[in-house]
Amino acid sequence: MISLLEARKNVPLVVKFVAGGGRGGKGMGGVSGRGGGGGRRNLCRRFSNMGIREGTVIIKLSAQPFFGPILIRIGNCEIAVGRGMASSILVEEVSE
Amino acid sequence: MKRILLFGNPNVGKSAIFTRLTGVKIIASNYPGTTVEYLVGKTRIENKDIEVVDVPGTYSLRPDSPAEKVAQKFIDESNPKETVIINVVDSTNLERNLNLTLHLLSTKFPVIVLLNFWDETKHKGITINIRKLSELLKAPVIPTVAITGYGIQELREKLSKATPSNFNVKEKDVWNLVGKIIEETQIIEHHRHTFLQILEEISTHPVMGITFAGIVLFLSFLIIRLIGEGLIGFVFEPIFENLWGPVLLKFSAFLGDSNLLHKILIGEFIDGKIDFYQSFGVLSTGLFIPIAAVLPYIISFYFVLSILEDTGYLPRLAVLMDRFMHQIGIHGMGIVPMLLAFGCNVPGVLATRIMETRRERLIAATVMSISIPCMAQIAMIFGLLGKYGIRGIAPVFITLFLVWIIIGKTMSRFVSGDSPEIFTEIPPYRIPYFKGLLKKVWLRVSWFLKEALPFVLIGVLIVNLFYILGFIDFISRIFGPLLTKILGLPAEAIAALFIGFLRKDVAIGMLAPLGLSMGQLITASVVLTMYFPCIATFVVLFKELRFWDTLKASIIMVSSALFVGWILNLIY
Numbered sequence: 001m002i003s004l005l006e007a008r009k010n011v012p013l014v015v016k017f018v019a020g021g022g023r024g025g026k027g028m029g030g031v032s033g034r035g036g037g038g039g040r041r042n043l044c045r046r047f048s049n050m051g052i053r054e055g056t057v058i059i060k061l062s063a064q065p066f067f068g069p070i071l072i073r074i075g076n077c078e079i080a081v082g083r084g085m086a087s088s089i090l091v092e093e094v095s096e
Numbered sequence: 097m098k099r100i101l102l103f104g105n106p107n108v109g110k111s112a113i114f115t116r117l118t119g120v121k122i123i124a125s126n127y128p129g130t131t132v133e134y135l136v137g138k139t140r141i142e143n144k145d146i147e148v149v150d151v152p153g154t155y156s157l158r159p160d161s162p163a164e165k166v167a168q169k170f171i172d173e174s175n176p177k178e179t180v181i182i183n184v185v186d187s188t189n190l191e192r193n194l195n196l197t198l199h200l201l202s203t204k205f206p207v208i209v210l211l212n213f214w215d216e217t218k219h220k221g222i223t224i225n226i227r228k229l230s231e232l233l234k235a236p237v238i239p240t241v242a243i244t245g246y247g248i249q250e251l252r253e254k255l256s257k258a259t260p261s262n263f264n265v266k267e268k269d270v271w272n273l274v275g276k277i278i279e280e281t282q283i284i285e286h287h288r289h290t291f292l293q294i295l296e297e298i299s300t301h302p303v304m305g306i307t308f309a310g311i312v313l314f315l316s317f318l319i320i321r322l323i324g325e326g327l328i329g330f331v332f333e334p335i336f337e338n339l340w341g342p343v344l345l346k347f348s349a350f351l352g353d354s355n356l357l358h359k360i361l362i363g364e365f366i367d368g369k370i371d372f373y374q375s376f377g378v379l380s381t382g383l384f385i386p387i388a389a390v391l392p393y394i395i396s397f398y399f400v401l402s403i404l405e406d407t408g409y410l411p412r413l414a415v416l417m418d419r420f421m422h423q424i425g426i427h428g429m430g431i432v433p434m435l436l437a438f439g440c441n442v443p444g445v446l447a448t449r450i451m452e453t454r455r456e457r458l459i460a461a462t463v464m465s466i467s468i469p470c471m472a473q474i475a476m477i478f479g480l481l482g483k484y485g486i487r488g489i490a491p492v493f494i495t496l497f498l499v500w501i502i503i504g505k506t507m508s509r510f511v512s513g514d515s516p517e518i519f520t521e522i523p524p525y526r527i528p529y530f531k532g533l534l535k536k537v538w539l540r541v542s543w544f545l546k547e548a549l550p551f552v553l554i555g556v557l558i559v560n561l562f563y564i565l566g567f568i569d570f571i572s573r574i575f576g577p578l579l580t581k582i583l584g585l586p587a588e589a590i591a592a593l594f595i596g597f598l599r600k601d602v603a604i605g606m607l608a609p610l611g612l613s614m615g616q617l618i619t620a621s622v623v624l625t626m627y628f629p630c631i632a633t634f635v636v637l638f639k640e641l642r643f644w645d646t647l648k649a650s651i652i653m654v655s656s657a658l659f660v661g662w663i664l665n666l667i668y
Contacts, residue, residue: 077192079521
């Protein structure tokens with residue numbers, strides 16, 4: 001299991017674990033000066049609402065440079081996710 | 097049935113369906129979260145008036161975001177016996193959308209499911225078995241294409257017959273059930289990459305994306321200027337010079353040229369004739385500024401912006417700009433209100449609602465109303481400083497950009513609260529529906545005419561009355577020396593600052609007859625942009641930020657405007 005940040009691009013990845021509440025991944029991207037937490041309190045549910053949950057197959061499309069957002073594809077849908085959030089999604093490459 | 101609630105994920109075309117049902121014109125765009133406030137309209141079905149509510153886009157019925165709280169409120173407050181829910185679903189994203197659908201079906205309300213964007217399923221290689229889906233959901237399912245009206249008739253027919261579906265699913269089983277339903281009803285074939293999909297890949301590619309964004313923004317700017325200048329040079333100025341001018345001259349002769357009414361309505365003669373920029377009468381400059389100097393740019397700006405919106409480019413720009421926007425403590429989607437503000441700060445401030453936290457909204461709204469000039473101002477700045485070319489124009493915009501960054505950075509250090517990360521859906525590129533696009537441009541332009549035109553006329557009237565009553569002389573004598581010392585502007589320019597509360601385009605127009613040097617014009621343009629928002633923006637700012645935050649924002653505005661003006665005065 002690796003975090004979405006380290007995963008390879010353009011290969012199917014299966015979501016293994018989504019770190020929910022708390023402050024998952026704070027500091028990973030050094031994103032934003034203050035706070036953290038609040039926006040992520042319902043992280044697990046927000047992911048789930050967008051279709052990211054254990055067992056979903058996703059594809060990492062791109063990572064913006066300088067700790068910018070990660071773009072993923074689920075089915076026909078593209079989603080942009082900040083680095084801190086992405087670090088709380090653990091994935092595994094789908095074995096052929 | 098008395099009420100229809102339109103539910104759906106963000107960006108599935110609810111607003112377009114709403115427009116189809118009610119005829120109420122609202123703005124639909126290809127990015128999530130266009131409707132944060134709910135909208136209510138009326139439709140007639142079987143000769144009865146029925147209320148239609150466009151509920152903000154939600155992913156679930158749990159109140160995780162402000163939009164979802166509003167949605168929940170409607171579920172709680174409506175009577176299931178008198179209400180029908182229309183669940184608008186993006187048929188190219190069935191799986192994700194069904195989560196909300198199953199939640200809605202589990203309420204006591206009758207639900208009708210619309211598979212919107214039905215036309216797009218074909219070229220995406222998606223086949224959905226509608227009959228099967230309807231059986232499994234125990235609810236009517238209708239394929240629709242909101243922008244062309246396909247399926248709306250069928251919807252109208254089925255609305256009055258809708259009944260609750262007695263669907264019941266436990267929270268933890270929802271996604272399993274969605275999976276099963278998808279398996280039984282949807283087939284996705286692999287298909288070749290379309291041209292639009294290749295563009296999609298390019299526009300968020302780390303390297304090519306930036307280049308692409310540069311090209312898009314440069315072209316946008318070029319087209320805005322081209323259309324704007326074209327309309328002014330070939331349409332509006334000739335109309336004023338050749339048609340309206342002679343009429344005014346006759347009217348002037350009729351009034352006799354030295355009485356008060358002449359001064360108010362037609363203004364001063366410059367070199368023996370009417371100068372639409374400098375005469376400053378209600379019927380000369382008062383009509384010329386909004387219609388001939390500003391309106392052309394409003395039209396061209398909203399035309400280009402609407403194309404960027406409807407194709408779906410803005411969320412991609414948000415992804416690219418995310419890191420940059422975090423410099424001022426807001427995430428990438430903050431670029432959307434910023435761009436809107438270039439048209440007019442009012443919709444810009446309203447659009448800050450797409451940001452999640454108070455901190456983000458305060459920073460975005462303040463920074464925007466200080467340093468983003470609206471199209472009316474930009475047009476006037478170009479009108480005044482255009483003759484100096486890039487030497488005159490560039491310092492104004494570079495200064496404002498620096499102010500944007502510095503104030504944003506400072507605020508993001510000191511304003512407490514959260515700055516969440518970006519988390520947004522990126523819709524596919526869509527070819528804009530041209531008729532809808534023109535309608536949207538017209539809606540925004542007519543808003544400008546309705547809101548701004550009267551203000552400009554009143555503004556010019558007040559300026560003249562104040563001059564006549566000696567009020568302007570009075571305040572120039574009091575505040576003039578201060579202004580002259582700090583900003584290096586003549587005492588008469590204080591009048592412009594005063595009128596700037598009302599309309600900034602009029603205020604900048606008032607600088608024209610003062611014979612200022614280039615440096616003074618640059619200083620005055622920057623100070624006028626920064627020192628305070630116009631009255632319309634101030635009102636929405638107050639509504640959005642409430643008293644204390646508006647006060648904070650105002651203090652920042654006035655002090656930073658004086659400081660920056662002072663620096664510019666030292667330079668020039």
